[in-house]
Amino acid sequence: MWVLITIAIIILVTLWLQTSQSSKPEPTYPVRQGNMTFFVNGHRLFQHYIEDIRNAKTWICVQFFIIKNDLFGHHVLTILQEKAASGITVYLLIDQMGSRTLAKDKIEMLKQAGVQVVYSNRFSIKHPIQSINQRNHRKITVVDGHIGYLGGFNVGNQYINQGDQFSRWRDYHLKLTGEIVEDLSEQFIFDWQNNTSELISIPRSELEREDTRMQLIASSGGTLESTFLQLINSAQETIQIGSPYFIPSKQLKGLLIEKLKAGVHIDILYPHDSDHPFVKEASAPYLREMAKYGASVYLFYRGFYHAKSLIIDGKVADVGTANFDLRSLYLNEEVNMLIKDEIAVKTIQGYFNRDLRAAIPLYDAWFKTPNAFVFRIKKCLAWVLRPLL
Structure with missing residues (x-):
């Protein structure tokens, strides 16, 4: 009974939080x-x-x-x-x-x-x-x-x-x-x-x-999503995503699945262990779904992976403060650097690929916890709280 009441309260608070969001214009840069x-x-x-x-x-x-x-x-x-x-x-x-x-x-x-x-x-x-x-x-x-x-x-x-x-x-x-x-x-x-x-x-x-072409991207109140959508939509061969939290919007998830169906190879690099409660439980369903459609999902285990990167076809890279999650997409004020020089992008991609080699493929046991009841409760709470994590 108390579990249901707690979940109901969290749902109400979450809805209140989501309706309290506001958008404000950010500077744009060439x-x-x-x-x-x-x-x-x-x-x-x-x-x-x-x-x-x-x-x-x-x-x-x-x-x-x-x-x-x-x-x-x-x-x-x-x-x-x-x-x-x-x-x-x-x-x-x-x-x-x-x-x-x-x-x-x-x-x-x-x-x-x-x-x-x-x-x-x-x-x-x-x-x-x-x-x-x-x-x-x-x-x-x-x-x-x-x-x-x-x-x-x-x-x-x-x-x-x-x-x-x-x-x-x-x-x-x-x-x-x-x-x-x-x-x-x-x-x-x-x-x-x-x-x-x-x-x-x-x-x-x-x-x-x-000699390096780059562009500063400041975002808040939902403006980051369009940047990520444009980058992912431009991919012809590969998409590489690194993030400590993976909770994409409906539009981003749908576009990633479209790209997988079109034959684009997608790597997702995610930490094996989490630094915040519920983050793993909130991200896990999305990671599982990406793997189901053919994405290569890796878990970084040599320390904690906190990097944020999006690399498209080895030609364009986005690096900065924004995670691949709803909080960065819609709530936080973030700033990223869009790098458009292939030599510089290859440098970033080289480090990303090295981190992939320090990771292991997603495996079934990772989704489970020793206490099945606690896992189900955490999974339910994480689904409700996912816009805030």
Whole structure:
């Protein structure tokens, strides 16, 4: 009886949450020229990242969904604090829900040193459900207008392979130079103004065009789905999807099945173990259905796979913050980089294929748990909660 009541309450809350969604216009950006360095290991990424932060001469803009209240989180914040105290202009934008564990005294120390700290998507009494549910999931950093970072890594011990839950954390992140950095700056300015009503002025820099064609894609309130649909619809030979959560929309699932029937080969790379409750149970029916229609579904088991990628025919790649799930498609504010240079795409595809070799094919026992009753309850709850996971 209590199980049924609980499920009914969750259904009602879910419907309320879904009707509370809103869409707002995001900036659109042209195809630019730039250059990228591709990272899959957090330790190596943050070596470059911290060095670039330390070498900043005028200003730093940092935006993350999660900064953990742990040793490495404090280490990065302390560097920002030191740079602000030395006279560098530092803007820090962090999601209120994602970074909710950050100690208040640490935030106060940052502010006292001169760091301008703002929480994005703060709780609103006027729109309580929407303000809790719609998160800013972006990870953007710009240093002096010349260097930019974008991708799936957050800041904390686990992201440099020092966490308690997973021994290794697999993710994809980009270091960017060239004219594309200007668009990263513009997106940060947009998000800052959206959360503060303050238009910040960042000095412009002369940027090289470099040789990689890429385009920044900012999304919220459902705009990402059309991007994914266009990319998948263009596939002639192969589609490769990497995501820690696989809960596609009805339209995306239908299009993927159409492509499989048309002879397009699809690889889906998914973590063997989950980092959140119900995520596996919500994703499992979709993964099973994709496998039924002929997709090659793989489970990454050498650590936790948190990377987000969509590679089409080895010619176009989408890498960024958005997962292949309903939350990223319809609720979160996300930012991805669409890479249209075949040489750069081959680099990304090479790492993706290497991760495929560190995975095992989907197998029947993976869908089951030792306690069949608990599994059925979790599966039911996961189906109801799938738009929010």
